[in-house]
Amino acid sequence: MSVPGEREAGLARAVETLARGEVVAIPTETVYGLAADATLPLGVARIFEVKGRPRFNPLIVHVPSIEAAEQWAEFDPLARKLTEALWPGPLTLVLPKRVGSGIAELATAGLDTIAIRVPAHPVAQALLEAYGRPLAAPSANRSGKVSPTTAAHVTADLGDAVEVILDGGPASVGLESTIVSTAGGRLTLLRPGGLAAEEIERVAGRALERGEGGPVRAPGMLASHYAPAAALRLGAHDVRPGEVLLAFGSGALRGAEGAVAVRNLSPSGDLREAAANLFGALRELDGKAATIAVMPVPETGLGVAINDRLRRAAAPRND
Ligand code: TXA
Numbered sequence: 233m234s235v236p237g238e239r240e241a242g243l244a245r246a247v248e249t250l251a252r253g254e255v256v257a258i259p260t261e262t263v264y265g266l267a268a269d270a271t272l273p274l275g276v277a278r279i280f281e282v283k284g285r286p287r288f289n290p291l292i293v294h295v296p297s298i299e300a301a302e303q304w305a306e307f308d309p310l311a312r313k314l315t316e317a318l319w320p321g322p323l324t325l326v327l328p329k330r331v332g333s334g335i336a337e338l339a340t341a342g343l344d345t346i347a348i349r350v351p352a353h354p355v356a357q358a359l360l361e362a363y364g365r366p367l368a369a370p371s372a373n374r375s376g377k378v379s380p381t382t383a384a385h386v387t388a389d390l391g392d393a394v395e396v397i398l399d400g401g402p403a404s405v406g407l408e409s410t411i412v413s414t415a416g417g418r419l420t421l422l423r424p425g426g427l428a429a430e431e432i433e434r435v436a437g438r439a440l441e442r443g444e445g446g447p448v449r450a451p452g453m454l455a456s457h458y459a460p461a462a463a464l465r466l467g468a469h470d471v472r473p474g475e476v477l478l479a480f481g482s483g484a485l486r487g488a489e490g491a492v493a494v495r496n497l498s499p500s501g502d503l504r505e506a507a508a509n510l511f512g513a514l515r516e517l518d519g520k521a522a523t524i525a526v527m528p529v530p531e532t533g534l535g536v537a538i539n540d541r542l543r544r545a546a547a548p549r550n551d
């Protein structure tokens with residue numbers, strides 16, 4: 233993307249690709265991201281497919297400005313103070329998600345909060361401005377590999393699966409963003425990263441809490457925060473009286489006509505479609521019955537992450 237005309241053409245291709253619900257690798261100042269339109273569930277599902285992630289973690293949503301961020305997240309005074317001083321930059325805030333904002337449930341793993349940041353890289357900025365929609369993006373590496381800091385790293389890791397890789401040179405920070413929560417008027421460090429804690433404390437005028445002793449806050453564990461109130465009966469081959477049904481595929485099920493409610497993750501058995509629908513379907517069925525009967529989902533491709541999430545949702549609660 234060194235030649236100006238090339239950069240324009242790259243951005244245009246990226247915009248067209250994102251609008252189709254496909255992924256684009258983008259440079260940011262921290263690491264390269266694998267981006268999809270955060271409002272398109274199938275696009276977000278594609279991120280997990282390409283990364284080969286065995287779990288659905290909530291993703292960071294990227295926007296071009298504080299004004300854009302306010303469309304998707306609720307800002308408190310502390311969040312405003314931090315972002316006015318430190319955005320654009322390697323700082324991600326976890327904030328309450330605006331109700332009905334249109335962010336795909338899969339992007340936030342069904343949580344009521346959203347992790348959001350304004351990246352400082354000029355190519356990321358240009359793409360966010362040109363596209364005009366928020367982009368969900370984890371690091372652009374295959375699951376289990378280290379984060380890429382050059383376009384060549386992305387090509388080596390994901391090249392075959394990603395149509396467009398925007399080259400913005402080596403990432404200047406080279407470490408993922410620092411993640412902070414301001415929930416409950418507290419300032420909590422969720423993940424150390426490319427912005428030093430001292431810098432955040434200086435702006436906030438107070439110390440960061442490290443999250444010890446409180447509820448589980450480690451980002452990797454957050455997917456377990458959202459669990460339906462209903463019990464899940466996995467691998468169901470029938471529907472029992474009083475149950476609701478979370479279906480997959482077109483197979484018939486004994487007792488299905490008696491189900492209190494039915495949601496099908498993908499009538500055609502498409503795992504990407506199923507992933508895109510998973511969190512929304514769980515929310516819709518929750519509260520309609522004491523037990524959700526869940527049809528088997530194949531343990532291949534995105535099915536691995538779908539089953540991981542279902543097993544977590546089915547596990548006994550300790551809260
Ligand atoms: O620098 C970065 O942050 C890079 C670039 C591409 O922006 N992105 C990145 O994304 O590192 P990812 O998906 O690898 O990491 C996202 C982290 C995960 O640890 C996730 O658990 C946490 O953010 N996270 C996302 N949403 C959250 C939420 N609502 N509450 C708490 N943590 C959240």
Ligand code: MG
Binds near residue numbers: 370371379
């Ligand atoms: Mg990562």
